[in-house]
Amino acid sequence: xxxxxxxxxxxxxxxVALVQSMRGDNPAxxxxxxxxxxxxxxxxxxxxxxxxxxxxDHRAFGRDRQAFEAALLGPLQAANPDIICLAGFMRILTPGxxxxxxxxxxxxHPSLLxxxxxxxxxxxxxxxxxxxxxxxxxxxxxxxxxGPILGQARVAIEPGDTADTLAARVLYQExxxxxxxxxxxxxxxxxxxxx
Numbered sequence: 001x002x003x004x005x006x007x008x009x010x011x012x013x014x015x016v017a018l019v020q021s022m023r024g025d026n027p028a029x030x031x032x033x034x035x036x037x038x039x040x041x042x043x044x045x046x047x048x049x050x051x052x053x054x055x056x057d058h059r060a061f062g063r064d065r066q067a068f069e070a071a072l073l074g075p076l077q078a079a080n081p082d083i084i085c086l087a088g089f090m091r092i093l094t095p096g097x098x099x100x101x102x103x104x105x106x107x108x109h110p111s112l113l114x115x116x117x118x119x120x121x122x123x124x125x126x127x128x129x130x131x132x133x134x135x136x137x138x139x140x141x142x143x144x145x146x147g148p149i150l151g152q153a154r155v156a157i158e159p160g161d162t163a164d165t166l167a168a169r170v171l172y173q174e175x176x177x178x179x180x181x182x183x184x185x186x187x188x189x190x191x192x193x194x195x
Contacts, residue, residue, distance in 0.1 A: 001027060001028070001029055002027055002028040002029070002082040002083055002186040003028075003029065003031040003079065003080060003081045003082050003083070004018070004022065004028045004029065004030050004031060004081055004082070004083045004084070004085060004182070004186075005030075005031060005032040005033075005034060005076055005079050005081035005083075005084045005085070006018060006019070006030055006032070006033045006034070006046075006051075006084075006085045006086075006087050007033075007034050007035070007036075007084065007085070007086050007087065007089035008033060008034075008035045008037075008040055008042040008043075008046075008087050008088050008089055009035060009036055009037050009040060009088055009089050009090040009091065010037065010040050010041065010042060010088050010090070011040070011041045011042050011045075011088070012033070012040065012041065012042020012043075012045050012046065012087060012088060013042075013088075013171065013175070014087035014088055014108060014174055014175065014178055015033060015042050015045070015046060015085075015087040015088070016042075016045050016046075016049065017174075017175040017178060017179055018030065018085055018087060018178060018179055018182060019033075019046065019049045019051055020049070020179075021179030021182070021183065022179075022182075026183055026186070027183065027186040027187055028082075028083065028182060028183065028186040030046075030049075030051045031051070031052065031079050031080075031081060032051070032052050032053070032054060032075060032076070032079035032081065033046035033051050033052070033053045033054075034053070034054045034055070034056065034072070034075055034076065034079075035053070035054075035055050035056075035089075036055075036056060036057065036058040036068075036072075036089070036090075036091055037055070037057070037058075038055045038057050040055075042087075042088075043055065052079075054075035056068065056071045056072045056074070056075065058091060065094055066094070066096065068091075069093065069094060069096050069097050070096075072097065073097065073100070076101075081101075081104070082104065082186075083104050083105075083106065083182070083185065083186060084101055084104060084105045084106070085105075085106050085107075085178070085182060086105065086106065086107040086108070086140065087108065087178070089107075092144065093105075093140065094142075095142045098140055098141065098142055099142075103139065105139065105140035106137055106138070106139060106140065106150065106178075106181070106182065106185065107137070107138055107139075107140050107145075107147075108135055108136070108137050108174055108177070108178045109121070109135065109136050109137075109138065109145050110122065110133075110135050110167070110170050110171075110174070111124075111125065111133065111134070111135070111136065112132070112133065112134045112135075112136060112152055112154065113136040113138060113145055113146075113149060113152075114145075114146070115130075117144050117145035117146065118144065118145065120163075121133070122163035122164075122166045122167050122170070123163045125157065125166070126157065126161060126162075126163060126166065130157055131156065131157055132154050132155060132156050132157055133154075133155050133157055133166055133170055134152055134153050134154040134155050134170060134173060135152065135153050135170050135173055135174045135177060136149055136151070136152045137149075137150045137151040137152075137177055137178055137181040137182075137193075138150055139190075148190070149192050150181045150184075150185060150190060150192055150193065151177050151178075151180065151181040151184075151192055151193035151194065151195070152177070152192070152193075152194055152195070153170075153173035153174070153176065153177040153194075153195040154173075154194075154195075155169045155170050155173055173195065176195060177193070177195055180193055180195070181193055
């Protein structure tokens with residue numbers, strides 16, 4: 001059984017989808033939900049689902065990312081995860097963490113990478129006149145949103161779409177894609193999945 005730590009900053013809807021998928025014959029189990037935000041709604045959701053939680057408040061460290069990440073490593077190492085899933089974790093990890101867990105950190109991003117790394121992906125897709133948007137699960141590397149693609153799901157952009165309406169449809173696909181990719185990854189299959 002693969003141990004999975006999930007990092008969140010907010011509501012954790014992708015975290016909930018991941019935890020709920022890790023049941024039955026799934027080869028992975030959530031062993032920790034860790035947040036940089038003590039007020040994250042996702043912490044209560046994780047506790048309700050029976051997953052241990054921990055908080056390392058990034059604000060206590062100011063701009064000292066190395067000190068924050070050193071503190072973050074405490075609960076992570078205690079959980080001894082085989083896989084780390086970023087699920088709305090709004091902090092960029094440095095090579096100090098990425099290298100320690102190289103090849104074992106997954107992230108979901110709300111665009112069809114390599115298009116639109118970073119923030120404001122829906123508005124950028126709409127402004128560009130794209131016909132479709134979507135989400136990508138990728139392996140985390142030191143380059144922002146540039147790691148190997150493990151899966152993508154596409155969503156048509158409809159006339160009259162706003163960033164909010166598009167985000168809602170993409171989020172639905174995220175909840176399908178991320179658990180499916182995690183299961184395959186836990187089984188040792190890194191072949192990209194396209195929904």
